[in-house]
Amino acid sequence: MTDIVRTRFAPSPTGFMHIGNLRTGLYAFLFARKHGGKFILRIEDTDQERKVEGAVEMIYRTLQKAGMSYDEGPDKDGGYGPYVQTMRMDIYKQYAEKLVELGGAYYCFCDKERLERLGDENGVHTYDKHCRNLPKEEVERRLAAGEPYVIRQKVPEGVVSEYEDMVFGKISVDSADIEDGVLLKSDGLPTYNFANVIDDHLMGITHVIRGTEYLSSTPKYNLIYDAFGWERPKYMHLPPIMKDATRKLSKRYGDANFEDFIAKGYPAEAIVNYIALLGWCPKDNREKMSMQELIEAFDTDGISKSASIFDEAKMRWMSGEYLKAMSEEEFFEASREWIERAIEGKEFDVKELASLMHTRVDILSEIPEKLKFLNEFGVYDLNMYVHQKMKVDVEVAKKAVKVAICALDGLDDWTADAIKQRVTDFAAEAGMKAGQVMFCMRIAITGAQVTPGGAIEMAVVLGKRECMRRLTFSSELLEK
RNA sequence: GGCCCUAUGGUCAAGUGGUUAAGACAUCGCCCUUUCACGGCGGUAACCCGAGUUCGAACCUCGGUAGGGUCACCA
Numbered sequence: 098m099t100d101i102v103r104t105r106f107a108p109s110p111t112g113f114m115h116i117g118n119l120r121t122g123l124y125a126f127l128f129a130r131k132h133g134g135k136f137i138l139r140i141e142d143t144d145q146e147r148k149v150e151g152a153v154e155m156i157y158r159t160l161q162k163a164g165m166s167y168d169e170g171p172d173k174d175g176g177y178g179p180y181v182q183t184m185r186m187d188i189y190k191q192y193a194e195k196l197v198e199l200g201g202a203y204y205c206f207c208d209k210e211r212l213e214r215l216g217d218e219n220g221v222h223t224y225d226k227h228c229r230n231l232p233k234e235e236v237e238r239r240l241a242a243g244e245p246y247v248i249r250q251k252v253p254e255g256v257v258s259e260y261e262d263m264v265f266g267k268i269s270v271d272s273a274d275i276e277d278g279v280l281l282k283s284d285g286l287p288t289y290n291f292a293n294v295i296d297d298h299l300m301g302i303t304h305v306i307r308g309t310e311y312l313s314s315t316p317k318y319n320l321i322y323d324a325f326g327w328e329r330p331k332y333m334h335l336p337p338i339m340k341d342a343t344r345k346l347s348k349r350y351g352d353a354n355f356e357d358f359i360a361k362g363y364p365a366e367a368i369v370n371y372i373a374l375l376g377w378c379p380k381d382n383r384e385k386m387s388m389q390e391l392i393e394a395f396d397t398d399g400i401s402k403s404a405s406i407f408d409e410a411k412m413r414w415m416s417g418e419y420l421k422a423m424s425e426e427e428f429f430e431a432s433r434e435w436i437e438r439a440i441e442g443k444e445f446d447v448k449e450l451a452s453l454m455h456t457r458v459d460i461l462s463e464i465p466e467k468l469k470f471l472n473e474f475g476v477y478d479l480n481m482y483v484h485q486k487m488k489v490d491v492e493v494a495k496k497a498v499k500v501a502i503c504a505l506d507g508l509d510d511w512t513a514d515a516i517k518q519r520v521t522d523f524a525a526e527a528g529m530k531a532g533q534v535m536f537c538m539r540i541a542i543t544g545a546q547v548t549p550g551g552a553i554e555m556a557v558v559l560g561k562r563e564c565m566r567r568l569t570f571s572s573e574l575l576e577k
Numbered sequence: 578g579g580c581c582c583u584a585u586g587g588u589c590a591a592g593u594g595g596u597u598a599a600g601a602c603a604u605c606g607c608c609c610u611u612u613c614a615c616g617g618c619g620g621u622a623a624c625c626c627g628a629g630u631u632c633g634a635a636c637c638u639c640g641g642u643a644g645g646g647u648c649a650c651c652a
Binding site: 279288 | 581587588600612614650652
């Protein structure tokens with residue numbers, strides 16, 4: 098049984114997963130799901146030097162949070178394993194030798210020094226095919242003598258290798274521009290690209306989806322498929338995601354990394370939704386889409402050929418959309434720990450605060466700053482009371498705060514409606530506009546110019562006792 | 578340097594020979610409003626340059642320019 102579509106995501110466990118890597122995986126996932134195929138996870142851990150402890154677990158965690166379930170992987174055998182490259186090392190040598198037999202590769206005994214001398218004026222080394230046509234007997238003799246060797250690809254001469262990329266169209270490269278590259282290193286291990294070809298074929302990958310860094314070397318790999326007599330897969334190369342006009346996102350600097358965004362309080366779905374749109378656009382131009390909608394709408398035509406710059410501001414907006422789309426209850430659950438952390442164990446109504454925060458934050462980590470007034474209250478700048486349009490200045494504020502004190506002092510029913518009624522009535526009695534009193538009262542009880550809600554809401558949240566204490570403090574401050 | 582690729586507002590992008598060149602983010606202004614936010618309305622802002630093909634080019638061709646990728650016994 099062969100699946101019509103099998104795609105794979107092959108990250109290396111060398112650190113964080115930035116959204117560029119994730120997006121490549123996402124497209125492979127969407128493509129497989131869209132076509133009812135299989136999505137496979139393969140861990141490319143041959144680079145032991147750069148290996149990072151815990152990175153494999155991070156990959157599992159990320160895919161799980163991102164909602165990208167895989168059908169086969171290291172922890173989910175589908176009969177094409179093992180799915181971890183270091184566990185497949187014995188396979189490659191065998192295939193390299195087979196390729197020699199088939200005439201698609203040859204043994205090379207050139208040493209480092211000889212290769213060094215091949216550098217041209219640009220410092221580019223191109224192998225001169227020195228060992229390409231060694232007599233068979235000589236090869237066997239040197240092999241038997243235990244001479245170190247590598248196996249190189251025997252690139253056919255005088256041909257043009259071309260293929261049809263699903264996003265870039267026809268790509269063709271003259272074989273004269275393709276080097277007889279090393280397939281199997283002198284330590285018996287495969288080069289990365291050879292391992293890839295072998296793995297992709299053995300795992301039955303039908304559509305290779307990866308970054309454009311492989312766009313121009315793919316003709317070379319296709320020649321290997323050809324030499325083996327294997328069917329070539331289809332290719333979908335994806336343009337890079339940049340951090341600015343000239344630099345790609347980099348793992349090394351921890352740019353735009355998925356887990357950081359999660360830690361900052363971006364909903365995972367929002368991140369996924371945003372990156373899906375970074376380099377792809379659905380036919381109907383929708384923006385906010387669920388995973389299911391992405392799967393249904395995903396199509397190759399919508400993929401862009403040019404690099405895109407990652408824009409956190411837009412992702413932030415997307416995050417806000419997801420947060421606002423939550424029900425009160427969902428938002429309460431999502432924001433709860435952020436709020437609890439912000440109020441430091443004080444007795445405030447978390448539910449009430451959640452409802453205040455709901456339309457006011459794009460990402461959850463904005464919460465502490467917005468709730469700072471609950472913990473911090475002290476001497477503040479009286480200029481905050483000056484507001485032209487509201488016709489308020491420090492003199493008006495003095496009066497307004499007193500009116501608020503009188504209005505609220507005798508109030509026992511500490512609810513929004515009751516507070517509003519009292520303040521409105523007392524303002525009218527004092528010959529002031531309700532808005533003026535509320536404006537001053539809000540500042541008087543928060544000490545802040547900008548607050549997450551109006552005077553009434555702030556009063557309810559603070560509670561009567563704290564509210565009165567702050568009003569008194571402010572009144573005294575104003576009198577000085 | 579050789580080879581491969583790309584080029585629409587600040588950003589993401591629609592557009593596939595005839596359009597007033599969409600939409601979103603950001604930005605600015607207005608409305609709503611007890612500040613902020615939400616919501617609503619509106620504004621500023623783009624086809625890299627030069628030839629060619631064509632009645633007509635953002636779209637096709639060529640050449641520049643700019644940017645990216647790749648040329649390892651790294652992955």
